[in-house]
Amino acid sequence: MNDVEERIGYCLDWSRSNAYSRMLASLAPNQTILDVGTGTGLLAYLAVRHGAKHVHCIDKDAKALSLARSLIGDLPNVTFELCNATTYAPAPSDIQIHEILGNFPLDEHIHRIARNLRHLIPNAIELFEYEYESIIESPQGIDRDLYDPYVWEFIERMMYDHLSSIRRRCLKDHVSIGYRESNVLHTIDINADTRTPSASLIDAVNRGAMIGWRVRMGDQSYDNVPRLGNNWRVMGSYRLSSREFMNRLMGGR
Numbered sequence: 616m617n618d619v620e621e622r623i624g625y626c627l628d629w630s631r632s633n634a635y636s637r638m639l640a641s642l643a644p645n646q647t648i649l650d651v652g653t654g655t656g657l658l659a660y661l662a663v664r665h666g667a668k669h670v671h672c673i674d675k676d677a678k679a680l681s682l683a684r685s686l687i688g689d690l691p692n693v694t695f696e697l698c699n700a701t702t703y704a705p706a707p708s709d710i711q712i713h714e715i716l717g718n719f720p721l722d723e724h725i726h727r728i729a730r731n732l733r734h735l736i737p738n739a740i741e742l743f744e745y746e747y748e749s750i751i752e753s754p755q756g757i758d759r760d761l762y763d764p765y766v767w768e769f770i771e772r773m774m775y776d777h778l779s780s781i782r783r784r785c786l787k788d789h790v791s792i793g794y795r796e797s798n799v800l801h802t803i804d805i806n807a808d809t810r811t812p813s814a815s816l817i818d819a820v821n822r823g824a825m826i827g828w829r830v831r832m833g834d835q836s837y838d839n840v841p842r843l844g845n846n847w848r849v850m851g852s853y854r855l856s857s858r859e860f861m862n863r864l865m866g867g868r
């Protein structure tokens with residue numbers, strides 16, 4: 616999978632993209648926004664469509680910024696800057712949004728960025744235990760009905776230049792069957808960077824349980840359980856063993 620295909624995959628993940636769009640519908644109107652790690656520019660686009668006054672997009676990857684410029688550079692109230700968010704000194708903004716979350720949420724060092732930028736949205740990541748009976752592979756097309764209308768508008772923008780990548784992404788899908796989850800075991804607050812594991816998380820790890828994570832943004836959320844149309848079935852990241860999960864939670868400060 617090349618870089619652009621992977622980035623497109625994030626946008627096609629309807630549960631993730633829709634959650635951001637709905638969160639921005641309530642937060643973005645008339646606000647100045649810093650989009651940290653803009654990637655394709657999806658979040659900036661959604662913020663503008665939901666009425667943001669201005670969005671400044673930063674990314675440390677020049678290829679990402681040029682992709683974002685090609686997709687949303689025509690919007691009048693969006694600006695772009697190449698920089699690393701861990702050391703960046705931003706101009707004041709009302710809201711700082713991001714989706715710099717790796718296979719394990721902290722793998723892309725969002726907690727280090729939060730030490731610099733301090734008030735990132737989203738900040739709460741819930742950990743829970745889950746089980747499923749099986750994962751099946753099934754054909755998948757892009758189902759327009761699954762998407763929030765502004766997310767779909769953005770996908771249409773991508774289609775002009777990247778239709779073949781989008782088609783390749785959608786040939787097959789992995790879907791969990793018989794999924795069941797526990798109560799929240801532990802919540803990571805990335806702005807506070809408090810990671811001491813709760814007793815219930817330690818217990819689940821010791822039992823070798825499968826642990827999932829959910830990004831919580833007000834009343835919106837998305838998780839990394841492999842479901843129809845989300846990105847995680849492709850990444851295979853849900854297969855992290857619970858030991859590995861704990862190592863990643865505690866490591867990399």
Ligand SMILES: C[S@@+](CC[C@H](N)C(=O)[O-])C[C@H]1O[C@@H](n2cnc3c(N)ncnc32)[C@H](O)[C@@H]1O
Nearest residue numbers: 625652653654657674675676679699700701714
């Ligand atoms: C998972 S992608 C998300 C892209 C886009 N916001 C979206 O929601 O589709 C994360 C992006 O953050 C950028 N990034 C990661 N660490 C960064 C840092 N320290 N400073 C600036 N950008 C960073 C990456 O280059 C990548 O483009």
